[in-house]
Amino acid sequence: MKRRTLLASAAMGLMLASGAFAQGMDKVKACFVYVGPIGDGGWTYQHHQGALAVQEAYGDKVEIQYQENVPEGADAERVLTQMALGGCNIIFTTSFGYMDPTNAVAAKFPDVKFEHATGFKREYPNVSTYNARFYEGRAVQGHIAGKMTKSNKIGYIGSFPIPEVIMGINSYYLHAKKANPNVELSVVWAFTWFDPAKEADAAKALIDQGVDVIASHTDSTAPLAEAAKTNGAVIGFGQASDMAEYKDGPRVSSIIDNWAPYYVKRVGALLDGTYAQQDAWEGIAGGEVEIGEITDKVPAEVKAEAEALRDSIAAGTYHPFTGPINKQDGSPWLAEGATAPDGDLLGMNFFVEGIVGDIPQ
């Protein structure tokens, strides 16, 4: 009984608090759910930087709460429920695996705003999704990889076989191939977002088999640390964060996720009453995807090409998925000159022609 009363009163409180929605709010409690630790130096670190930017932008008007290392699945639902009951006005869930828990909890708390990163389900009016066009950055990395490899073997450490990751692999491969027709891509699935030892093992397996350029789609800096052991024979890229500490080592460039503008904008919208459900997907042009400094290890000419590629993507004159592109089985996907519709990308479950190996189902 007591518990029910508690829940009811909490819900009442939320309803009262939300009465002010249309006119904006005086104070917003913004909550963040992280899949890894904020000290991972990659994905979660960048989300936390975004959260800190929100705090800085609005000062007293915003209260930040966050929880690290929240497993994807049932635990996430528990954490989200606690946050919603604890008075959070807007909750950012920052990993793909929180998609169903986010929607499930959103159904129970219609007055709390939910923002799910990298997902595609918006089952309730209070769920928005946001993502960044990382594949644009992967195109630039792919070009550098194709030009830089000496063994013509490049590698990619994948986390989970979800559209987000597959998109990145395809973009990376297409542009490596364009830069160097002889290139071969090896993909290793780590089946984890964050496990430094396993990520290092995956990088080691790639290196042992002659790969000399490694891109990763996991959250820690371990693949770069492994590449650093080869004394310059193997290069890699910073993932999610700049990973600048490996600049004098294997890191030749990076993709930086810059969530700060989005978080500041959304919390601001909640404060001034202009908040509305949306599906945001910004890329290099919108400032959400940044290309980290390309180091001197890359010849000036390749660097210039990579930067030109970046700028043409930012200007909208070039789309990384421009036909003709065939699927892995040889069936046509994009016709000559056609660009990939966003729907195709968000549901991408196939490799493009030329990549060896199957996507785990």
Place this chain on the structure above:
Amino acid sequence: MDIGGINPVILIATLMASAVPILMAALGETVVERAGVLNLGVEGMMVIGALGGFVVAVHTGSPVLGFIGGAVCGAALSLIFAALTQIFLANQVATGLALTLFGLGVSSLGGQGYNGIKPPPTGQLLPDFLADLPVVGPIVFGHDWMVYFSILMTAVLWWVLKSTRIGLIIRAVGESHEAAHALGYKVNRIRLMCIAFGGAMAGIGGAYVSLARVPQWVDGITAGAGWIALAIVVFASWKPWRVLIGAYLFGGITVLQLNLQVAGSGIPVEYLSMAPYLITILVLVIMSAGRRGKANGAPASLGQNFHASR
């Protein structure tokens, strides 16, 4: 030389290094459990050792001191467990789990500011001309000293537990603490020392992750290795050499499955990913099923607290 695109020599050399953290932690836990104490805090002690080792190595510039630092930190944390379970007679399972959570939290707090720093390298022990020999070079001579140390510890623990007076006392305490007490052994003091030893070993294992295998510090760097170590102890029937086999199997298949993926073996990745867990358990279960009853050998007093008044 290559089999299915994989070079077995490099594979074996890699697995020996990648098994060290689990092996060290599991060996320590073997001694702890042989003394009748179930310490589920291995993961916590490993991660504290990983941080402690990293911090010491970064500040002193010496990886050897780093490993010692890791051992000290692991042992210090385990003494909390020892105090709670041996002096205050707290439940071992609950205390062990709490120790893991505590260790992860403390290491996360203490590790602030150490992200992105590179530790001094733990180099190869033997000169290059030995390591460059074909086949035996990478497998036998090409490792850092911790790999040899872990194998040495396996042999030492096997010998101590099997053939020495100390081993006999530890086993007596673990099999029947009342009988050991009646013989005049200080049960709780012996257990306390075993727990500290286990903590030190787990700490070294953790330090190997942050100093040699990954080498860097990030929160939660051990990522569950402590739990694997615990499982291996049980499936290895509390025997040091079997612990070594278990750790090498697990490490080996983990490395192998990644290599198979790179080589494009065509085996579905899902099966490869679960293979390390499945095969390790399977092999060790089959090994201990051979001699029914006797080989199952869980210490009879495992997980029970002792107080002289009982």
